[in-house]
Amino acid sequence: MRISPITIVFALIPALALVAGCGTSSLGGGTSDIVPSTSREPAAQLTVPALAGQGTLAVGVPAARPTVVNMWASWCGPCRKEMPALQRFAAGHPGVRVIGVAVNDQMNDARAFATAVGVRFPLGFDIDNEVADAYAVTGLPTTVILDRQGRVAVTWPGPISAAELDQLTAQLGTSD
Numbered sequence: 001m002r003i004s005p006i007t008i009v010f011a012l013i014p015a016l017a018l019v020a021g022c023g024t025s026s027l028g029g030g031t032s033d034i035v036p037s038t039s040r041e042p043a044a045q046l047t048v049p050a051l052a053g054q055g056t057l058a059v060g061v062p063a064a065r066p067t068v069v070n071m072w073a074s075w076c077g078p079c080r081k082e083m084p085a086l087q088r089f090a091a092g093h094p095g096v097r098v099i100g101v102a103v104n105d106q107m108n109d110a111r112a113f114a115t116a117v118g119v120r121f122p123l124g125f126d127i128d129n130e131v132a133d134a135y136a137v138t139g140l141p142t143t144v145i146l147d148r149q150g151r152v153a154v155t156w157p158g159p160i161s162a163a164e165l166d167q168l169t170a171q172l173g174t175s176d
Contacts, residue, residue, distance in 0.1 A: 034171050035151075040149075042150060043059075043069075043144070048131060050124055051107070051124055065095050066096050068097070068143060070086055071143070072141045073104055073105040074105050074106070075105065082161075085162040098122075100124070101124045102126060136155075142155065142156065154168050
């Protein structure tokens with residue numbers, strides 16, 4: 001039996017997407033399970049260059065409000081689909097800090113994509129994959145939600161919707 005080269009290519013596409021670090025759809029998306037407050041681990045506190053080119057962006061620091069940290073790349077199809085929902089969520093939820101970190105990307109490509117989408121929340125650039133490594137990112141996009149104390153409440157592999165973000169962050173009320 002002879003297998004055509006086209007069949008082989010189509011069979012390898014899902015594996016190549018995962019190896020490239022994009023599209024965690026095989027994981028079935030995220031989970032709405034929030035880590036109980038007493039079991040949350042402190043997030044890694046890191047600083048990365050701001051994608052805009054001036055200053056830095058602090059990741060993982062305690063804040064007066066919950067923080068959504070989204071790791072993405074301009075070349076990642078699911079990231080490109082997800083980003084407008086993140087922007088809508090950020091614009092409609094001033095009680096939640098939303099930041100994005102471009103991972104395994106080219107700075108100019110990441111900037112161009114963020115500008116084209118109209119992202120207005122703070123963005124950073126993970127030059128040496130320090131953030132991705134510290135947060136154990138195995139594919140893109142990945143979203144980590146931190147409580148006010150800077151502890152990891154949720155890690156969501158794969159695309160996340162504005163509704164899912166709303167549901168998860170709503171669970172991090174003022175009693176956290």
